[in-house]
Amino acid sequence: MGMNDSAPSASSRRRRRTRTVALLSAGVATLLVTATACGSDDDSSDKDAGSGSGTKDSAASSGAFPAKVATKFGTVTVDKKPKRVVALGWGDAEAALALGAQPVGASDWLPFGGDGVGPWAKGMYDKKPELIGTLEPEFEKIAALKPDLILDTKSSGDKTRYETLSKIAPTVDVPKGGDAYLTSWKQQTLMISQALGVPEKGEKLISDTNAKFAAAAKAHPEFKDKTITVGALSSEGYGAYINGDGRVDFATTLGFKNNPKVEAKKGDSFSIRVSKENLDLLDSDLTVMAGIGVPNSKITNDPLYKAVPSVKAGHSLILDETSSKAFATGSVLSIQYAIDHVVPEFAKALK
Secondary structure (H helix, E strand, O other), X not given: OOOOOOOOOHHHHHHHHHHHHHHHHHOOOOOOOOOOOOOXXXXXXOOOOOOOOOOOXXXXXXXXXXXXXXXXXXXXXXXXXXXXXXXXXXOHHHHHHHOOOOOOEEEOOOOOOOOOOOHHHOOOOOOOOEEEOOOOOOHXXXXXXXXXXXXXXXXXXXXXXXXXXXXXXXXXXXXOOOOOOOOOHHHHHHHHHHHOOOHHHXXXXXXXXXXXXXXXXXXXXXXXXXXXXXEEEEOOEEEEEOEOXXXXXXXXXXXXXEOHXXXXXXXXXOEEEEOHHXXXXXOOOEEEEOEOOOOOHHHHOOHHHHOOHHHHOOOEEEOOHHHHHHHHHXXXXXXXXXXXXXXXXXXXXXX
């Protein structure tokens, strides 16, 4: 689990991002991605293209371009309704599709193949987008697509990357105050809906998803105040997420409390390392794990893991690849999929 500082040096940032992408290509993510917490301002515009969200100012209320989006690198202005959108950030294409846009180019972070999106977004493209590289996007290929808007809301937050992209087209990067892949599904939906000029649609998407969370929590009162550990095993060893990570946020929204023993060890990272000698740290009312670049059997066959009290009692769950990818993508569409498919697994394992 990454224990990097929230403000690493340029060289350590490059090493960190390289390691992150290696994990992404293995099919899961976020455990080693660390950064400062993301925040976002908003004021935006028009209708048509998708679903908007967030606080509306007079421009947003009137539905008029230019649309404005607050980002880490300042306020980005989109002068008119975008027609050629390139979605580079992790999950950005899925958010754009949910909002009614059809990206002409997109990055496939996990990688899904095909249209570059998860099964929860299957069939939403009318025409397959040009697939663009992830960590190091092919800038010439992007420029050749002649975009009028570039979405990079869940990415490295690297200034050089932003400056290069912004020379091609207006670029909506990570949120104001945010960094390195930790943009939440709400922030992502909010910013993209603003850039597309459809804040009202984004507000509805967020509201509908919040209602879905609320219904799931109501249907499972047994989740309330139960402790949960959400972790993973990678080539670097075991680790667990702390509050602020999307997977933990998912669980706490349902009523769980993150494992206080894990929280007590948090540093500047959004995950902690857990040594094999200290695997009892994973013990809680419910322990949820996933393999990152390693088969799940490496977890289930580990005698030390099997000796963790919650695991021994049967109160544990290993996420399958699709569910892991849903959490890792963290888009408004994949979160809805996770509510439908993972919540029942939580309930089953907690009994």
